[in-house]
Amino acid sequence: MQLGFVGLGAVVETAYLPALRNLFDGAVRCFGFDALPAKHPEGVTRCASLEALLATPLDTLFITTASLHHLEVLEQAIASPIPRIVIEKPIVATLPQIEKLNALLATPGVASRVLALDHWMARIETVKRSLVGHVSDIARIEGFLQEPSGYNAAGEPIALNFATGEPDTRTLRHPDGVILDIGTHVLAMLRETVRYLGGQDEMTLQVVAAKDRLGRNIAKGDLTTAEGEAHLQGSISGVPVDIWLNKYAGPAGGQKGLRLWLRDGRIINYDRRGAEDVLELIKGKDIQRWHIPGTIYERCLTGHILGANSLFERDPQEVSRTTRRRIEEVALLLTLQQRLRGPH
Secondary structure, eight states, rough: OOOEEEEOSSHHHIIHHHHHHHHHOOOEEEEESSSSTTTTOOOOEEEHHHHHHHTTTOOEEEEEOGGHHHHHHHHHHHHOOOOOOESSSSOOSHHHHHHHHHHTTTTTTTGGEEEOOOOGGGGGGGTTTTSSSSSEEEEEEEHHHHHHEEETTTTEEEBBBBBTOOOOOOOOBTSSSSHHHHHHHHHHHHHHHHHHTOSSSSSEEEEEEOOTTOOOOOTTOOSSSSOOOEEEEETTTTTEEEEEEESSSOTTTOEEEEEEEETTTTTTEEEEEEEEEEEEEEEETTEEEEEEEEEHHHHHHHIIIISSTTTHHHHHHHHHHHHHHHHHHHHHHHHHHOOOOOOO
């Protein structure tokens, strides 16, 4: 199997490559290109140009650049013979880009080749273990992504790399605040869970609160400062939803998953703890607990992207439907940022 990566930054080095090594043990050849010559992770054969990478006989191409550049790379990739193109979240970074993307996907033969990826869409253990019969059994839903953070010399909170725990040296700017950057994860997980339980695609969200890294409210007209935390509220398939996002939740972090409040009084709690997911069914003082080892990227790659279990193999029509759901989610989150900051 031959895989290509456009963009060789942290997500490739700390998430994709370790997952591929664990899953395929050398049976995969990786090729890549990055506009920055210094980026050359071990295990990737670097191509001299994007054109050279796209001319390589690849089974799957991953677009892992900064989100603002996803669309321009996709435009070139679909002109190549590469049969499968996977785009990291968020698939685009602006509302005008969504318009261009939709026009591109309407081209005959394109939509079936393009899969919008959010690796949290693989977190559906609640469904796999049949803990809920139908979406109508759910009274309300909470979704969480509360990331651990550190402190700089001035005592201010700083973000940590999601895979290594090391200080994140990036200066985060709008639109890459938590609403778009990590809200995509939670929204994808919640919508996939609800969909498998017989729910519909409709969703509404509004911003209840949004603050920057230092805890200050995002001001109308501020088109620079990234949100550090946010509380979103609305519904998915008619079920009330609260989403809690925080990139600066302190050294211990917080929950990274969902909580389902069932109409019969039970609670389902799904969290990421260390190197595993933990699923709990809570009824009063009684707790049933399941441990799901392995990284989320490994489960997503094997369950949705690569091999016989991929969407491309088991349900080709679901590829375009999945991409459509990811586009809808990004469009909603971008619209929330517009409402928060003003038109831009």
